[in-house]
Amino acid sequence: MSGPLTGLTVVELCDELGEWAGKLLADMGATVVKVEPPGGSRTRGYEPFLEDVPGPERSLWFWHYNTNKQSVVLDLDDSADRAMLVALLADADVLLEDAPPGRMAKLGLDWSDLELRNPKLIYVSMTPFGRDSTRNAEAFTDLTLLAGGGPAWSCGYDDHSLPPVRGGGNQGYHTACHYAVMSLLVALLERDVSGRGQLIDVNAHAANNVTTEAASYTWLVNRQTVQRQTGRHASVHPSTPTQILCADGRYATTGLPPRRGEDFARLLGWLDDLGIKEAFEQSPLLELGIARGRIDLAKLQEDPETAAIFGAGRDCVNFIASQLPAYRFFSEGQQHGFQVGVIYSPEEVFQDPHFQARGFPVEVHYPELERSFLYPGAPYAFEKSKWAIRRRAPLLGEHTEEVLAPYRA
Amino acid sequence: MGPLSHVRVCDFTGQLAGAGATKFLAAFGAQVIRIEDPVAEGRWDILRGIPPFRPGQSGLDAGGAFNNHNVEKLGITLNLRTAKAREVLRRLVAVSDCVTENFAAGVLERLGFGYEELKRLRPDIIYVSNCGFGHRGPYRSYKTWGPIVQAVSGLTFSSGLRDEPPAGWGYSYMDHTGAYYMAMAILMALYHRNRTGEGQWVDLATTEAGAVLNGPALLDYTVNGRALRRPGSPNSNRSQYPRMAPHGIYPAEGEDCWLAIACRDDRDWGALAAIVAEPWSDNPRFATVDSRVEHEDELDRLVSAWSCQRAAGETAALLQAQGVPAAPVQRPENRIERDPNTREWGLWPTVEHSAMGEVRVDGLPVHLSRTDWQMRRGGPCLGEHNDFVLGEVLGYSAEEIAAFRSEGVI
Numbered sequence: 153m154s155g156p157l158t159g160l161t162v163v164e165l166c167d168e169l170g171e172w173a174g175k176l177l178a179d180m181g182a183t184v185v186k187v188e189p190p191g192g193s194r195t196r197g198y199e200p201f202l203e204d205v206p207g208p209e210r211s212l213w214f215w216h217y218n219t220n221k222q223s224v225v226l227d228l229d230d231s232a233d234r235a236m237l238v239a240l241l242a243d244a245d246v247l248l249e250d251a252p253p254g255r256m257a258k259l260g261l262d263w264s265d266l267e268l269r270n271p272k273l274i275y276v277s278m279t280p281f282g283r284d285s286t287r288n289a290e291a292f293t294d295l296t297l298l299a300g301g302g303p304a305w306s307c308g309y310d311d312h313s314l315p316p317v318r319g320g321g322n323q324g325y326h327t328a329c330h331y332a333v334m335s336l337l338v339a340l341l342e343r344d345v346s347g348r349g350q351l352i353d354v355n356a357h358a359a360n361n362v363t364t365e366a367a368s369y370t371w372l373v374n375r376q377t378v379q380r381q382t383g384r385h386a387s388v389h390p391s392t393p394t395q396i397l398c399a400d401g402r403y404a405t406t407g408l409p410p411r412r413g414e415d416f417a418r419l420l421g422w423l424d425d426l427g428i429k430e431a432f433e434q435s436p437l438l439e440l441g442i443a444r445g446r447i448d449l450a451k452l453q454e455d456p457e458t459a460a461i462f463g464a465g466r467d468c469v470n471f472i473a474s475q476l477p478a479y480r481f482f483s484e485g486q487q488h489g490f491q492v493g494v495i496y497s498p499e500e501v502f503q504d505p506h507f508q509a510r511g512f513p514v515e516v517h518y519p520e521l522e523r524s525f526l527y528p529g530a531p532y533a534f535e536k537s538k539w540a541i542r543r544r545a546p547l548l549g550e551h552t553e554e555v556l557a558p559y560r561a
Numbered sequence: 562m563g564p565l566s567h568v569r570v571c572d573f574t575g576q577l578a579g580a581g582a583t584k585f586l587a588a589f590g591a592q593v594i595r596i597e598d599p600v601a602e603g604r605w606d607i608l609r610g611i612p613p614f615r616p617g618q619s620g621l622d623a624g625g626a627f628n629n630h631n632v633e634k635l636g637i638t639l640n641l642r643t644a645k646a647r648e649v650l651r652r653l654v655a656v657s658d659c660v661t662e663n664f665a666a667g668v669l670e671r672l673g674f675g676y677e678e679l680k681r682l683r684p685d686i687i688y689v690s691n692c693g694f695g696h697r698g699p700y701r702s703y704k705t706w707g708p709i710v711q712a713v714s715g716l717t718f719s720s721g722l723r724d725e726p727p728a729g730w731g732y733s734y735m736d737h738t739g740a741y742y743m744a745m746a747i748l749m750a751l752y753h754r755n756r757t758g759e760g761q762w763v764d765l766a767t768t769e770a771g772a773v774l775n776g777p778a779l780l781d782y783t784v785n786g787r788a789l790r791r792p793g794s795p796n797s798n799r800s801q802y803p804r805m806a807p808h809g810i811y812p813a814e815g816e817d818c819w820l821a822i823a824c825r826d827d828r829d830w831g832a833l834a835a836i837v838a839e840p841w842s843d844n845p846r847f848a849t850v851d852s853r854v855e856h857e858d859e860l861d862r863l864v865s866a867w868s869c870q871r872a873a874g875e876t877a878a879l880l881q882a883q884g885v886p887a888a889p890v891q892r893p894e895n896r897i898e899r900d901p902n903t904r905e906w907g908l909w910p911t912v913e914h915s916a917m918g919e920v921r922v923d924g925l926p927v928h929l930s931r932t933d934w935q936m937r938r939g940g941p942c943l944g945e946h947n948d949f950v951l952g953e954v955l956g957y958s959a960e961e962i963a964a965f966r967s968e969g970v971i
Contacts, residue, residue, distance in 0.1 A: 156753035180749060198803035200781040212780040213802055263930070282928075287902045291829075291886040295800070299810060299821030300888030302896050306731030307720060312817050315810040316890050317728040320719030320797035321776045328926070330741035335927040337748035338589050342564035342932050344755050351930035358908050358926030361896055365577060365732035366613075366626065371893035372909060372921040373613040373625030378731075378893070383717065384708060386731035394708070395726060403727055405712045482713075486703040493705070495727055497790035498715030498775035499782035501768075506700040512769055526783040531770040532746045533695065536761040537753045 155181025156537035160340070162246040163187060163237075164221065167194045168294075168322070169356060170250035170278040171217040173329035173336075177248075178220035179530075179539050185244075185555055186221045187237060189228065192548045202521075208548050209520075215545045219516065219527070223546035224555045228259055237261065239559045242270045246336060250278040253288040263351040273349040274339045276332050282355035292356070297324030301360025306367045306378060306386035310393075316380060321498075327363045328356035395495070396470050402478035407491030410465035411449070415489075416441030419468055422488045432471050437464035502526060516544050563590015564932035568751065569954075571650075571657035572596065572634065574743075575606030577733060578707065578767065579663030579691050580630040581740025582747065587633035588925055588934035594653065594950055595631065595941060599638035599971060603943045605664075615917055621943055622916035628940040629922045632912050636941025637950045638971050641672050645970045650674065652955050654682040658754075659747055663691040663739075666701045676762045685760035687750040691743045695766030705768070707733025714771025719778065719789060723796040738774070739767035777802045799857065806853035807833070810890060811865050813873035819890040820873040822864065822880065826850070832883035837867055914939025947971050 158181035164174040165187050178184040186193070197206070198213035224240075226233040238261070241247055247266070249256060256262045256277075263275040277283055280292040298304045298318050308316040332354045339350055362368065367378050367386060378386035383395030383405060394406045410416050416438045423429040423438075441447065441461045451458045469490065473481045482494035496504070502513045512529040530539035568591040572583045587593040597603035602621055604610070608630065610621040639646040654660060660679055662669050669675060669690070679686045690696055693705025693713070708729065711717045717729035746763040754760055772779075781787045781802075789795050800808040805825055813820045824830045827849065834842035841863050847853050853860055868876055873889035880887035891900070897909060906928075909921045917939060925934050951957045951965070965971045 156749040156756075159756070176745070198777075200777055200785060200787070200802055202784060204785065212784055213777045215784075216777050216780050281902050282906055285902050285905065290881050290888075291884050292888075293800075293805075293808075293823040293825065293886045295798075295808060295810075295821050295823045296886045296888040299819075299890045300896070302891055302893065303730075303732075303734075304810065304819075304821070304890050305892050308728050308731065309722075309725065314722060314725070315798065315812070315819050317720055317722060318797050318810065318821070319716065319730050319734065320795055321716065321774050321778065323716075323734065323774065326774055327738070327741075330738065330745070331926050334585060334741060334744050334748065335925075335929060337745060337752065338564050339929060339932070341568070341748060341751055341755070344752075345564075345567065348931065350932065353928045353930075355902070355906060355926045355928075357902055358906050358924075361903055361908060362923040362926055363734070363737045364893075365734075365737060367732065367893045368897065368923055369625050369629040370613050371897055372629070372923075373615055375894075376613065380731045383727055383729040384731070385733070395729070397726070403718075405708050405717065405729075407706060407709065486700070489704075491704045491706060491709060493709030493712035495712045495717050495729075496715050497718045497788060498772070498778050499788050499790070501713075501715055501772045502779075502783070504713075506694060506698045507769070507772070509698045510695065510766065510769070512772065525780065528773045528775070528779050529769070531742050531765075531773045533764040533766070533769075534746070534750070534761060535763065536759060537749070537757075 154537065155179070155539060156534065157182035160246065161185070161244045162248055163240055163244045165247070165249040165251060166278070167250060168198070169280070169325050170248055170329060170332065171195065172326050173278070173332040174221060174248055175217050175219055176329065176333050179541060181537070184221045185240065185551070186218060186223050186546065187226050188223055188548060190225055196548065218545035219541045220543055221546055222551035222555060223549055224552045225549040234259060234261070236556060236559055238266070238269065240555070241266055241273060244270070244273060246274045246276060248276045248278070248332065253279050253283055267349065271348055272343060274336060274343065274352065275349065276336050276352045276354060278328060278332055278354045278356065281357045283353045285355070294318070294322050294324040297356055297360050301357050302364040302367055303360055306364060306380055308380040309382045312380070324356065324360055328354055328359045331359045392466065396473040398473050398478035398481055399475055400477035403495040404473050404478045404481050405493045405495060406469050406473070409462060409469060410441065411447045411462070413442045413445040416465060418488050418490070419465060422472060422484065423468065426472065426475065428475060432468055434464035434467060437461050438468060441465060514541055516541050518544050563935070564929070565589040565591035568592070568659070569657045570594065571653050571660045573660070573662035573664065573669065574691070575663060576608055577630050577736035578739040579661065579743065580606070581737060582691070582743035583634065583661055584630055584632060585740070585744045585925070586747065588936055589932070593634040594954070595634050595636045596650070597636060597638050597943060599640050599944060599969070600642070603638070609943070615920065618917060625920070628912070628914055628917060628920060631940030632922055632936045633938050634941055635946040635950055636944065637947050638944040640970055643968070643970050645965065645968065647673060649951065649955065649965070649970070651682055654679055654686065656954065657683065657686070658751065659687040659689060661689050661743070661747065665704055666690070666692055666694070666696040680760070685754055685758060687747065687754060687760045688762045689743055689746050689750065689765060690762070691739060691765040691767065693766065693768050695769070696764045707736040710735040710739065710767045710771055714768045715775045716771050719775060719795050720797050721795060722798060723793055735767050735771045739765070739770055742767070742770040804850055804854055806850060806857050807860050807864050809861055812869040813876065813889065814869065814871055818873050820868055820876055821888050821890060823886040825886065829885045832885050833880065836879055836883065839867065910936045912936050912939040915942050915945060944971065
């Protein structure tokens with residue numbers, strides 16, 4: 153069974169800002185032709201490298217972001233190569249590009265140049281600030297998108313002498329790519345009705361601005377400002393810590409402390425199962441929690457007993473976490489009905505039984521190396537039209553002849 | 562008439578992880594019909610009726626987050642404990658293109674509307690479920706919310722400073738992003754149905770969507786055997802992939818004011834060094850990326866001592882004038898009220914909410930040249946569109962609807 157985008161042809165002219173969008177399309181079946189300059193895309197030079205040895209076919213960054221794509225080398229400063237690209241685009245469904253604002257127009261490859269030749273073309277333009285922004289001369293990276301766009305304000309530590317933190321993994325770029333793909337899909341569905349393409353202007357800075365949850369709407373609704381806190385939601389008023397150091401030196405995260413009588417009963421049951429009920433000095437307060445039936449959070453300030461019971465529930469969860477390795481705290485906690493999580497390092501998902509059972513780690517074969525490597529798998533499980541990595545990232549120019557042959561005749 | 566005005570969604574989503582997906586569809590004209598429980602006053606979505614509130618407002622229909630995530634949707638109430646409400650729902654499913662939900666796994670099935678039943682009602686239905694661990698696998702009974710999804714998928718760990726605990730994400734990044742993957746799943750399934758005529762179930766586990774976002778760090782482990790969990794790692798304000806230095810968030814003049822600087826290469830470094838123009842910035846030990854990375858602690862101390870005496874905005878402007886990526890860490894007030902980019906873009910549209918009045922919300926960071934989005938109507942009050950949906954969409958008479966109301970069906 154093939155992906156839902158099988159038959160869709162996408163021409164991609166992207167580096168780090170946009171190439172995740174191309175991968176999302178390619179992994180769902182689209183034919184994505186990555187047009188690279190002679191010498192290759194910039195991201196072929198990005199760390200990490202296979203065995204730490206640089207080389208255009210050895211960048212694991214490139215490997216990750218370009219599965220299933222084809223590589224065609226064209227020199228866009230050369231008029232014959234530009235004409236070849238125009239010919240390719242005349243037959244394509246989608247152009248996905250992240251060139252600096254103005255560059256495509258200078259090359260005669262802007263939307264206005266292309267739409268006459270291919271009125272069905274959907275032209276996705278990805279830029280840091282939008283095509284016509286007064287800020288579009290600004291240089292940017294993932295870091296500056298996350299800092300200037302808002303996410304970093306909310307991330308960091310209770311201790312504000314430490315700087316705000318950039319979330320890891322290129323999420324500033326990813327967020328722009330998610331909006332590129334979502335809106336491209338809207339345009340494709342609309343084209344199914346109208347038969348016409350259009351231009352999509354994706355603004356990476358704006359994408360990050362609207363991916364900050366409470367930071368934006370708290371200001372928009374009542375002009376208050378959230379403040380960053382360690383490992384939990386930034387908040388106008390400080391909240392209690394939720395991140396706990398476990399017995400094995402790893403961390404776990406807890407959810408809302410117990411509030412209902414049944415929560416307190418399950419918590420006592422868990423202490424009992426572990427044989428540490430006596431060691432937790434506030435156990436009698438948990439019994440009171442059972443008797444209460446429900447903790448009224450509005451009364452925490454005024455009623456010391458309510459506050460003591462609520463605090464004992466939270467302390468108990470923290471106490472159990474301090475007695476167990478993080479994974480065991482997570483799995484036993486969940487089995488006892490508590491929303492808690494183990495804080496995995498990214499690579500640890502590959503060993504997790506749930507991820508394994510769902511087939512998340514997938515093998516990708518590299519025939520030139522006669523080796524296969526584990527890759528992260530599907531972000532969504534389609535019942536019929538499935539996600540798949542059919543092919544490793546392309547070698548530089550691997551598909552130039554195959555793709556261009558029909559146009560050379 | 563938006564580009565998705567031919568699409569109808571029977572929507573059980575809530576919070577941000579689900580509601581964010583159908584908000585995107587609604588902004589492009591899809592008819593999204595939210596179903597809420599009148600007995601629980603809609604509180605299977607925990608955001609209904611909780612702060613932030615506009616000054617002087619409160620109550621079920623005044624929740625600021627709920628409004629933000631539900632603009633342009635219709636809202637109806639159905640008491641699915643009653644046979645008549647289940648019949649209304651069957652009629653709605655039969656005329657819907659998609660059914661969407663982000664309950665814990667198994668909840669919709671227990672309500673009597675599992676995938677098999679949905680297919681029976683409409684053979685080409687698209688059903689997209691969204692929860693932390695999905696609907697199959699050993700953790701299918703586990704419960705999550707955004708911070709747990711981020712923790713288990715590796716995103717919390719990878720966000721932090723060296724020798725500190727994880728900082729994680731100070732909000733539910735994976736609620737936003739889970740919603741993005743849910744929207745993509747709905748739209749791709751619609752596209753597939755257009756080509757083949759077949760519907761399907763998409764089982765979205767947001768921990769998986771989160772795990773793929775770890776990027777090259779995962780391959781550094783599976784290919785090179787280098788785990789992110791190792792001494793001195795992670796340190797996400799620095800840039801290991803690709804290597805850059807200086808690269809970080811540095812102090813600026815003023816309380817809790819900070820500035821991000823990224824020198825991508827030797828040219829950027831040269832430009833920064835010329836602006837700094839202090840003896841240390843000429844030091845040949847910082848001339849190449851290798852040597853800057855090798856002496857990064859010292860370099861960061863020197864950059865910090867320089868940057869902390871200057872206003873973040875002014876330093877960023879100086880650096881940007883020379884082509885060096887730099888940006889103040891913007892607090893909400895600045896990026897919403899004082900950023901020419903978000904203003905020109907129309908990023909904070911004002912919607913008209915039936916109870917809250919005019920209120921600004923998160924818009925979309927895309928513009929489509931022919932069929933753009935719009936946000937004008939606020940999120941629905943509880944049961945606000947019962948008459949319209951049951952009458953105009955499902956064809957019940959005014960008398961039938963009045964009876965539903967008096968019998969506690971809606």
